[in-house]
Amino acid sequence: MRLSLIDPPKVYVSADLGSSASKFFYRLHLEQTAPIWVGAEVVEGLAPEILNGFNAGGRPQDNAWLEVDGNVVMVGEAAKAFLDSNSLSANKAEKAVYKLAAVLGVLAELEQLPSRYEATIWLSLPLAEIKTRHEISAKLVALCQRGFTFRGKAQQPTVNLKCFPEGFGLYLHRKQQLERLGEKIALRPTSIVMMGHRNLSILSFENGSLNLAGSASDGPGFWPIFEKAARSAGMTAPDYPALLRALSSGDAEQISPARASVFDFSVAMAAVQSAYGQAVTVYLRDNLLGRVLEGSADILISGGAFPMIRAQLEGFFEEIHCRERVTFTEGDDDTLTDVVRDLPESYQLSTLSIRMMDGYGLFLGLIGKLPSTAASR
Template sequence: MSIVNQPHRLVAAIDFGGSATKVIYALHEQSQTPASLVMASEVIQVFSTRLDCGQAQIVAVCPENRAWVKLGQDCWAVGHFAKRFHAHAGLNQPKFERAIYKTLAAIWVIQQRLQLPQQFELSLSCVLPPNEYADRDRVERQLQIVLNQFQTATGSIEVKLIQFDCQPEGAGIAIHYANAVNGDFAMRQIAIAMIGHRNASVITFNQGMVSVFKSSNLGFIRCLEQIEQQTSGQPPERLLPAVVRWIASKDERAFNAIARSTHYRDEEIQQLVKATQQAKADYIHALLSWLQEAVPDPIDEWIFAGGTTNLIAPDLVDFFGNHISFHASIEVPETVDSSNYRHRLSDVWALFQYACSRHLQHTA
C-alpha cells in the first residue's frame, strides 16, 4: 500500500471522569500538535424519534453538544445533548458500563473536528479505577465490535482499533513521575492518590513495584450530597460551582447565584455556608481516614492529583506536611487545554504522551 492510500490513524487517550469525559487526541502524523476534548458525563438511552426531534432544534451547534450514537436499534445520547432528556451522570454505576458510549461519541466529535473520512484507524488508551480495572478486557472486546460500525448524527463510521491500552487511574502520573526521577523511583516508597468527583483511588509503589491498588467512593460528590441533605432544593450539580467558589474565597457571595428564597435570602445563604463548612470537614476526615487505612506503610512521598485535589490541597498539606506534592509537576500546554481544565487533564495528558511514544515504537 502506498503512503498516499494509508488510512488516517488517530491516537487518543480518554478519562471517563464523573464530572466530565476528558480526551487528548491527535492524528498519528501530527502527534506533536495534540488537542483536547471535554464532554459532559451524562449518558441516556433514547428512542430514535427523539434524536431526530432534538437534532432539529440545535442546528449549527458544535458536535460535542449534539452527540448521539446508535448500535443496532439502540440509540444513546451522550454529553450535553443527553441533558435534554434529563440524563444523569451515573456516578453510582461502574464507569465501564458507560465507557463504550462515551468513547464512540468522543470519536465522532473528533472525526468531525478533524474532518476525517468515515473510515480510519484508532490507537486508544484509557483509565479505569482500580476496583474496575478487571473490566478492561471486557471494554476492549466490546470496543473491537462496536467501533467496526456505528451510526452518528452525520452517518455511519467504521473505525479499526489497532491498539488498545487500559491503565488504572493515576498511571499517567506514575509514568511521568518515574521518568522524571529516573532511578530514584525504584529506591523510594511512593503513593499516588487520585481524588476525583466520583471516586478516590490510590496506588503505591515499593521499589518500583505496585504494593497497594485500591478505590473508594470518596469523590467530592460525597461532600455535595451531604450539603444537599442539609439545605433546601440544592442538587449537587447546582451546588458544585458555588461550593468551589466558596472554598476558594470563603466569600458568602459565592452562594448568591443559587439562593432560592425571596424573603429569607440571607438566612438561606448562612445555611449554605454552615452546611458547606460541616460537609467539607466531614469529607476531609473520611478521606484521610480511608487513605490511612488503605496505605498503612510509611510513604516517602504522597503525590495527589485529580479534579478535587486543588480544592482540598491546604487540608492535605496540613496532614501530610513535607511528604506531599501535587500533579507530579505536570503542566498541560495552553495550546492543548482549550477548556481551561488545567490539572484536571494531568493524568490523561501524561497517558497520551506515553501512548504516543508506544505507538511510534510499534509503527517504526
C-alpha cells in the same frame, strides 16, 4: 496536511472517563496534542424521532449523538435533557463504550477523517473496575466493526484498546519529570492518591511496578459526601453548581439560582469540607499510614476534589510527619496549561488542569511508545 488515500489515518487517544466529565487527548499529526472535554452524561435507547429539529450546531462534543442498531445514544451535554438521574451516580465502566465511540466521532469530525481509520486508545479505569477491561474492549471492537453513525456520518474505525489503572498517567508524568532531573522513579517508592468525585484511589509502586497489595480504589468519593452535607446545610439541588464553584474557587459569594440573588455559601462550604475532609483523612490513616511509616515513599496527591480540602490534607500529613514527602499535583505543568488553554472549560473550571493531568500523563506514555515518524501523515 493531506492524509494518505491509501493507508487509513492513524489516531492515538488517551481517555479518562471521569464520573463528572470525560477527558481526552489525541494525536493525528506529528507533534499534535489536542484536548477534548466531554460531559459525562450518557442516555441510550432513544427513538430516532428525537433528532427531528435537534440543534446540531456548535462543537461536536457539545452536541454528540450516536445512532447504533436503530437507536439514538446521546453523550455529554446533549444527554442532559434526557437524564432521569445525575450521571455522577453511574458506574464509570457502564457507559464507557459509548463515550469512547463518541469521542472517536468528535475527533473524526474535527479532523475531517474518512469513515475508516485506525485508533489506538489508552484508557484509565478505577482499579476496582480494571476487571471490566476485556468486556469494554470486546464491545467497543464489535461496535466499530459493525459501524455506527455519529451526528449523521458513518463511522467504522479499527480500534486497539489498552487499559490502565486510574492514576497511572500521573505516575508516567512523574517519571518523565524525574528523568529530566537525572533520577529514576524505579528507585523511589511512590504512592499516588487520586481524589475523585466518585471514589478515592491509592496506587502504590515499588521498583517501577504496581504493588497491588498497597493499592486500593474503594475510598470515599466527593460527590456522595457533597450531596449529603449540602442537604444537611439546607442546600437544594439547583444550588449545587454554585456551591461547587464556591468550593473550587474559595469565593463563598456566588449567585444562587434557588434564591435568584448573590448568596454567602460559607456555612455549606464548611459543612462539605468538614465531612469530606474527615472521611478522606480516616481512609488515608487506615490505608496509607503503614506505607508512610515503612520508609521514604513519595506521595502524590491529585484529583479534582483535593483542592477543596487542601488545608485539612496538609494538616494531616504534618501530623504524621511526612509533609516534606508529599507533592500536591497542582496542574501547573506549563505544557499542559498551554494545551488546554483554548478549551472554553478552562475559563469555567479553575481545577481543569488538575483534572486533566492523569489523562495527559497517559497520553505522554502512549506517544512515548510510538516511533518518531508516527502520526506524521
